[in-house]
Amino acid sequence: MVLYTEKGNKKVGEVKLDVSRYLNERLKVPKDYELSLEKCPDPNAKLVIRLSATVEQRISPDAIR
Numbered sequence: 001m002v003l004y005t006e007k008g009n010k011k012v013g014e015v016k017l018d019v020s021r022y023l024n025e026r027l028k029v030p031k032d033y034e035l036s037l038e039k040c041p042d043p044n045a046k047l048v049i050r051l052s053a054t055v056e057q058r059i060s061p062d063a064i065r
Helices: 019-024
Strands: 002-005 008-011 031-036 046-051
Touching: none
Parallel strands: none
Antiparallel strands: 002 008, 031 046
């Protein structure tokens, strides 16, 4: 994540989210996530997101190289 200011841009943290896990659960409704920010000056900082997705096409494992 980047904080944009008049004085310049500053990295304020990172989050990791495994989207494939969400898709594999085949959830039809949006799911909320509360993720801790890594590499952030504030150890209590969190990012809250709502994820929704649609699988458009299935790919066979042989097609992935």
